[in-house]
Amino acid sequence: AQSVSQHNHHVILSEAASLELGCNYSYGGTVNLFWYVQYPGQHLQLLLKYFSGDPLVKGIKGFEAEFIKSKFSFNLRKPSVQWSDTAEYFCAVNTPYSGNTPLVFGKGTRLSVIA
Amino acid sequence: DAGVTQSPTHLIKTRGQHVTLRCSPISGHKSVSWYQQVLGQGPQFIFQYYEKEERGRGNFPDRFSARQFPNYSSELNVNALLLGDSALYLCASRVDRGPPANYGYTFGSGTRLTVV
Numbered sequence: 418a419q420s421v422s423q424h425n426h427h428v429i430l431s432e433a434a435s436l437e438l439g440c441n442y443s444y445g446g447t448v449n450l451f452w453y454v455q456y457p458g459q460h461l462q463l464l465l466k467y468f469s470g471d472p473l474v475k476g477i478k479g480f481e482a483e484f485i486k487s488k489f490s491f492n493l494r495k496p497s498v499q500w501s502d503t504a505e506y507f508c509a510v511n512t513p514y515s516g517n518t519p520l521v522f523g524k525g526t527r528l529s530v531i532a
Numbered sequence: 533d534a535g536v537t538q539s540p541t542h543l544i545k546t547r548g549q550h551v552t553l554r555c556s557p558i559s560g561h562k563s564v565s566w567y568q569q570v571l572g573q574g575p576q577f578i579f580q581y582y583e584k585e586e587r588g589r590g591n592f593p594d595r596f597s598a599r600q601f602p603n604y605s606s607e608l609n610v611n612a613l614l615l616g617d618s619a620l621y622l623c624a625s626r627v628d629r630g631p632p633a634n635y636g637y638t639f640g641s642g643t644r645l646t647v648v
Contacts, residue, residue, distance in 0.1 A: 421574075423574075425644075453638075453639075457642070459577070460622075460639050460640060460641040460642060461622065461639040463636055463637070463638075466636060490587070493591070501630050507574050507575070516547075517589050519565055519577040519580050519590070520565075520567075520575070520577065520624075520637060521574070521577070522567075522574030522575045524572070524573055524574045525572075525574050
């Protein structure tokens with residue numbers, strides 16, 4: 418069975434600091450990878466996704482993620498965070514077989530950006 | 533274009549009661565999935581429906597059931613509610629045609645269920 422580990426439970430950064438949130442998954446085959454963001458009081462929104470091709474994926478709001486197959490990782494990065502990036506971030510994985518399996522989510526990382 | 537809509541937004545029930553949650557997918561999306569998000573955790577998969585057929589079920593007891601209607605909307609039913617069923621219930625719809633790279637799950641805002 419697939420699983421996703423997000424090692425950082427809560428990250429606190431100052432504005433303009435660089436961000437990297439870790440995500441590791443456990444599945445030896447082909448995977449689709451996703452990062453979702455949940456702003457306070459809002460629904461889950463897709464930041465970016467990886468299906469195939471270039472392992473460096475660029476998403477919305479200046480976020481990017483790099484798929485490193487040998488490390489089973491899909492870390493999320495942003496060069497300079499803003500206060501408005503304060504939110505909960507979820508990494509998720511599924512497999513592209515049988516019409517795509519359901520998403521398996523990590524427990525999430527709460528990001529707090531302070532002035 | 534309307535997103536995924538869920539109703540009600542908030543609900544309070546007592547233990548042992550039954551609850552029905554509703555979801556309308558994005559127009560043209562034939563696949564609907566349900567997830568449970570307990571406070572401090574990531575969403576957990578409950579059910580997936582495609583073309584009115586169940587295509588997947590997560591590790592939830594038989595008290596949880598769902599169905600999808602001809603218009604692709606969906607209901608999630610939970611019987612004999614327990615305190616531990618208190619959570620945010622999320623519905624997601626998905627495109628199921630075209631290149632796989634277009635596949636993506638769009639989530640609704642959820643129904644916050646509190647069992648007292």
